[in-house]
Amino acid sequence: MDNLYILKGKQLPTHLKNLESIYQLIEIGHDEICPGANLYYSDKLYFKSTNSNYALFNIDLDLQINKITKQKILKTDIFFKAFKNTDKETHIIDATAGGLKDAIFLMKLGFKVKSYEKNRIIFDLLTDAINLTNHTYFNNEGNHHLFLGDSCELEKEPKIVYLDPMFSHNRKALPKKGMAIFSEILFSDSSLNDNNSNYINSFFSKGAEKIIVKRADKAPYLEDIKPNYSHKGKTVRFDIYLSKKILK
Numbered sequence: 001m002d003n004l005y006i007l008k009g010k011q012l013p014t015h016l017k018n019l020e021s022i023y024q025l026i027e028i029g030h031d032e033i034c035p036g037a038n039l040y041y042s043d044k045l046y047f048k049s050t051n052s053n054y055a056l057f058n059i060d061l062d063l064q065i066n067k068i069t070k071q072k073i074l075k076t077d078i079f080f081k082a083f084k085n086t087d088k089e090t091h092i093i094d095a096t097a098g099g100l101k102d103a104i105f106l107m108k109l110g111f112k113v114k115s116y117e118k119n120r121i122i123f124d125l126l127t128d129a130i131n132l133t134n135h136t137y138f139n140n141e142g143n144h145h146l147f148l149g150d151s152c153e154l155e156k157e158p159k160i161v162y163l164d165p166m167f168s169h170n171r172k173a174l175p176k177k178g179m180a181i182f183s184e185i186l187f188s189d190s191s192l193n194d195n196n197s198n199y200i201n202s203f204f205s206k207g208a209e210k211i212i213v214k215r216a217d218k219a220p221y222l223e224d225i226k227p228n229y230s231h232k233g234k235t236v237r238f239d240i241y242l243s244k245k246i247l248k
């Protein structure tokens with residue numbers, strides 16, 4: 001069982017109460033150092049990193065929402081192109097939620113999004129982040145739903161799937177700043193090695209019509225499967241896979 005350190009005198013808020021059965025709760029004073037990398041609750045839920053001098057990491061959705069301006073969406077027009085002509089009533093399956101940055105992009109484009117996150121710690125940080133934002137993207141029933149678990153197993157009726165799996169287990173391929181702690185959480189999760197994944201066939205076998213895969217510009221195709229076409233940006237590429245029924 002992993003530990004959740006909680007600042008003395010604080011209580012877990014209602015939306016995080018279930019964590020009491022998942023983690024071992026340990027009270028800690030302001031100046032005490034909690035050993036190892038663990039979750040930590042004070043005013044919100046953080047991940048306490050062992051690297052970066054015990055830096056705290058949390059997910060701030062309002063910050064992301066403000067950073068992604070309309071202008072930015074047009075600039076990143078491979079994102080725009082990849083979802084052009086997609087029916088706005090279709091829920092996009094965000095099969096690899098992460099920090100929900102791309103889910104926010106999709107909502108800014110007018111889509112409803114169903115996100116899946118398989119890593120427990122990231123999911124718990126997201127649950128807290130969603131509770132802390134007042135933005136309508138996350139508070140209007142129907143715009144966004146978050147589920148814990150493997151999207152390939154849980155999603156029964158995928159139509160349009162967006163995939164941004166881990167870039168690779170090569171640390172050099174990851175951005176140096178900012179994402180380091182996020183990567184620390186993910187690198188410790190052995191179930192997240194995309195070398196063994198089977199996303200593409202699994203979503204097509206469940207009826208997906210289109211799968212959009214985000215890759216680093218020089219990364220090999222996911223699962224070595226050649227896409228129907230790609231949209232290339234400066235640092236990332238979107239590989240587009242279409243089902244046979246769409247191509248008919």
Ligand SMILES: C[S@@+](CC[C@H](N)C(=O)[O-])C[C@H]1O[C@@H](n2cnc3c(N)ncnc32)[C@H](O)[C@@H]1O
Pocket residue numbers: 095096097098099100101102103116117118119122149150151152164165166167186192
């Ligand atoms: C590179 S991050 C995604 C970043 C995200 N697109 C964003 O904009 O913040 C990949 C995330 O997908 C999650 N993940 C990988 N495979 C998954 C699966 N099969 N089901 C659900 N989540 C998965 C990982 O735990 C990780 O948090």
